[in-house]
Amino acid sequence: MLLTMASVSKPAFAAAGGLHYPRCSKIVRQKWRIRASSAAPGVDLKTLESAISKKDSNAVKEALDQLNEIGWAKRWSSQPYVSCRMTSLRELTTLGMKNAENLAIPSVRNDAAFLFTVVGTTGFLGVLAGQLPGDWGFFVPYLIGSISLVVLAVGSISPGLLQAAIGSFSSFFPDYQERITRHEAAHFLVAYLLGLPILGYSLDIGKENVNLIDERLEKLIYSGQLDAKELYRLAVVAMAGLAAEGLKYDKVVGQSADLFTLQRFINRSKPQLSKEQQQNLTRWAVLFAGSLLKNNKVIHEALMAAMSKKATVVECIEAIEKAS
Template sequence: MQRALQQHSSAAPFRSHTTSKHQASHRIVVRCAAQAAATADKAKLFEELKESCAAFKKAPPSMKLEFSADILSALKDLQAAAALPKWGCESPEAQAGEEQQSFSGPTARRNVFMGELKQMGIKAPDQIATPSVRNDSAFLFTVVGVCSVAAVVLGQLPGDWGFFTSYLTGAIVLVVLAVGSTAPGLLQVFIDKFSQVFPDYRERVVAHEAAHLLVGYLMGVPVTSYSLGIGQEHVEFAEAKIQARIITRDLSDAEIDGLAVVAVAGVAAEGLKYDEVMGQTADLFDLQRILLRSKSKLSAVQQQNITRWAVWRAAALLKKYSAEHQAVQEALVRGDSVDQIVQAIEAVQTKQ
């Protein structure tokens, strides 16, 4: 009897050890299965985001807002699946916290002076809100110069050919001047094409657009599409964020703050690298439309202060997320889709 009890007691630890090993193995299998399922779910959600972006791209302009709701929903699903920790992480709402009614943290809207912009890294703060005419002037002088030379050369043709061809060539200059003074937007396509002769143009465009995408993403904006045109407006970002036409509703201070930072992100990106900002005209026009929808009426001085603060805030974000900004630029050069750009942002380890 005593021997049996000893055998039983000696076998009990062995069975206990074996059972614990089986339990540990089972937990590992369950954990691996859960991770595999989570990965599959995220892949499916990213595929839904890709399809939503493709549908948005094909949608007519009048339906863009409705299709952006699908992109917003896809991003929220991915965030709920813990796949997008950076989306909206820098928005005023996220910074304030769910229980607070207003944001009063260190990055809250405040008066920002030129010296602070300089300290933040903006090379020429005084050039902010001063439209650049470099590309326009170069295009105009080239048209005038080429047409003048061509008119002189063609004037040497015999007979009436010399008169008519030189006259028509000279008329081109008059047409360009007339269009440029009455509807300058019609010349923007030609100016953009011509501006590619400048060595820094492509680099500026990519950095500018990448800043809008990245800062919009950090502010919780549903990034719907992108265009590598330095004169393009981004009003669709604002409308996708508030899910309404910008002209149909008033905006709260938190909405104004977030959208203002997104609007001038391209200005900040150029200002951090160049003395002259080329693509700020469209950005400042977007900002003006946003400020005009503020619930509280803003004076000219207040609008100027918001502009400076928004540039300062955007520059701070671009410096903090410089690796992500570089990753987005590389993705734009490759021609990646929006879902691929989102994954590129999340794949970067943010510096503290």
């Protein structure tokens, strides 16, 4: 999940305390009731669509607050208050997390599969090429064998390029696309429930993200002034993708970016947390996010279905609100 907040460029998130905005006037509310919409009789989503297209997080929140007032966006910011507490691995297991003790260990499945495939394929082709007549039987195996060295060199000089290649290769895993959709939908849903505006998302290989922007939080992150409440909310959204995978699969493979993002938030908070506090925050955030996803399983699946069809952000929000 990408949280386009401050300088963060990977999957991301937000903290307790609801976000409050002035109530719209009676006249404005009446206009919202009168307008026609496919969402529901008397509900107009054009203001929300316009705010999202302009990437205006404040306008998106105001639009959703207004929709909530008239009784449509009932799930928007329905879980605004979060508070960290001591959490054990046993609680994660009880919730249904598979291999809870290994959730925070970065997965090397995709990397290992890619490298083994490259080395195995080039080795096999090298042996076959060795049967060629004359000098071809010497030079061709040599050239094929050097492919593995080139791959390692690219990984050292340009890790991003190698990661893109690994990402493309990983698409051959039968569960790859479903994992991505489940992961990003979890970030989307949890952010929505906690009151963070979503401005976009992507499920494309190498560009998987949910785009969240909050100007107030951006300033706090840039200045390194995230307080505990904001950090808690951001932590929950950050761990939502990891939690979604942990509830479904024996091994989580998309947690590296989530953990990296959470660490950046922790580094931008005050007061600084000890290593023990950081570990507990991670466990608690996974537990809280996992609980939200488990309690809203039908909604999560409806959102996954919408995102897999490349629905717009507004259509995804409609899927959340219409799911029963």
